[in-house]
Amino acid sequence: MSLDVDATTAGRRAELVGRLESEGTLTDPRLRAALLSVPREGLLPHAYVRVSGPGADPIDWRLLDGSHPDDRAEWLDLIHSDESILVQRDGERLDALVRGPVTGGNMTSMATYTPATVEALQAMQLGPGQRYLELGPGPGVSLALAAAIAGPGLAAGVERGGHMAAFAQQNLDRLGLGVTVVEGDALDGHPAGGEFDRIHSGIGVPCVPPAWADQLAPGGRLLTTLATRTPSWPGQLLVTRTATGRIEAVLTGRPRGYRPMLGYRWLSAVDHRARVKAEPGTPRPTRLAPPPDDAYGFWLAAAYQVPQVVRDFQAETMTLVAPEDGSWAVAGPGEGTVRVHGTRDVWGELEDLHHQWVRAGRPSTYTVDLPADGGLQSVTAGTGAGQLAWTLPPLAAVPRPSP
Known part of the structure; x- marks a missing residue:
């Protein structure tokens, strides 16, 4: 990535942080530093945009490729917006997607919109040295932010989809945050067991799975x-x-x-x-x-x-x-x-x-x-x-x- 591109994306992250602060959403200085330092473009190299209106079946989509010059401006706006970023349809492979229009399918993974991620991480009061588990991390944006706060080797994710788990791990490895993502059923917690100081679920559940409570360490949230x-x-x-x-x-x-x-x-x-x-x-x-x-x-x-x-x-x-x-x-x-x-x-x-x-x-x-x-x-x-x-x-x- 060129110095000009680095400067552009760093500026976009600064704009995002400024907006979150002015709205009163972002108050944690550690999370602020993480948002400024984690290059979200590396975790969200593409994004789907819905073209069809409500109730359409099948749904028409358009895939933005962040590396393509014709898509780059719109893609940068989207991934630094307060919108959810749609990244996967029907559990598809993510290593050979083709930009442009596509019809059919339903979204199976996304990056949750940033204000919700900020609110969740602040509610957990995450700090350095704490073991962090993300259940259903998707492309890994909140997992990367947590790792930047907790420290290397302390953040892990459990992702049900093999293609998404591999995609997230590959992108997270490039950031050098020492994060591990394993494929597994998030309802069972981390397959290796252990205890975590902070556990965050990126999926809604009807009740608390017993494994989640079992893996919560004393003093944990x-x-x-x-x-x-x-x-x-x-x-x-x-x-x-x-x-x-x-x-x-x-x-x-x-x-x-x-x-x-x-x-x-x-x-x-x-x-x-x-x-x-x-x-x-x-x-x-x-x-x-x-x-x-x-x-x-x-x-x-x-x-x-x-x-x-x-x-x-x-x-x-x-x-x-x-x-x-x-x-x-x-x-x-x-x-x-x-x-x-x-x-x-x-x-x-x-x-x-x-x-x-x-x-x-x-x-x-x-x-x-x-x-x-x-x-x-x-x-x-x-x-x-x-x-x-x-x-x-x-x-x-x-x-x-x-x-």
């Missing part, structure tokens, strides 16, 4: 997304092991989270948009005004207590759809009314949950019990008659990779 079938209201789970070995876990509603493992079926309101517009439902009075978007604790509870419901964030007024039941609720048309359609009164379920949530003290966080015997994991907030509680679905709810 584990961060993951608890995924339901709706992408609308994710939860971030922070698990800590005290110096005496006791496990504690706190679940917090968040505006965004990591995607579930490959094969997990999202709910989507896209296919129902035309139907909702044509027949928004029967108006009825309600005492529940649409809860604000940032009531994350409430919406997190809704993901579990009002199941199989997804929000259409593109709708003019709050619209919640239960696609598998052909039911929906649309806020309005006036204040104090809502329109409901179908066999489920989705808004009625939301009203009942809101009442329970208020009685529980309007929790923004929940306590999660992780039984040592690997039993069902429970979520609670509040006490006595005002307690709001549910049980997390078992791990089998996330499809495992095919042999």
Whole structure:
């Protein structure tokens, strides 16, 4: 790489860091230094851009090749943006991709957008000398940043896809950070065992795999997304092991989270948009005004207590759809009314949950019990008659990779 190119990419990293700092996202000086020093272009030599609109099948893509002069400007903008970087379709090989248009396939690996990566690494309070494990590192951007902070030989990743594992390892080796990536099922933790001071999952899971808790060292922190079938209201789970070995876990509603493992079926309101517009439902009075978007604790509870419901964030007024039941609720048309359609009164379920949530003290966080015997994991907030509680679905709810 020429000195001019090095200067250009270093400048782009500086711009990225400046933007994250000005937005208040980046506050950790160690992570700031890592973001400035790790050349992300070496980990993301190509990127897919979606050409098709929502709901298209098959999907049209365009592959940007960062080494091609016609793609370079757009590629540099993308990999230094706040967007997720799409890098692999259907587990494909990554050593012979051809730039340009391509049709079909679904994304199986990506680099999560930088603000989410920054928030996750800061939440784990990663420092020098700590052993770090990344589960589902994809192309390895967050793994490289963690390695730059922890130090050589202390960061490792477990990647389910053989092609992606080899791709990430090859690119990470060029950076000289002493990182190892092994192929394996991330649900089983690191195949070599051992304990780690920090564990980060780049994949959403329905509950905490027992191996993850087992591999968490005393004083350690584990961060993951608890995924339901709706992408609308994710939860971030922070698990800590005290110096005496006791496990504690706190679940917090968040505006965004990591995607579930490959094969997990999202709910989507896209296919129902035309139907909702044509027949928004029967108006009825309600005492529940649409809860604000940032009531994350409430919406997190809704993901579990009002199941199989997804929000259409593109709708003019709050619209919640239960696609598998052909039911929906649309806020309005006036204040104090809502329109409901179908066999489920989705808004009625939301009203009942809101009442329970208020009685529980309007929790923004929940306590999660992780039984040592690997039993069902429970979520609670509040006490006595005002307690709001549910049980997390078992791990089998996330499809495992095919042999």
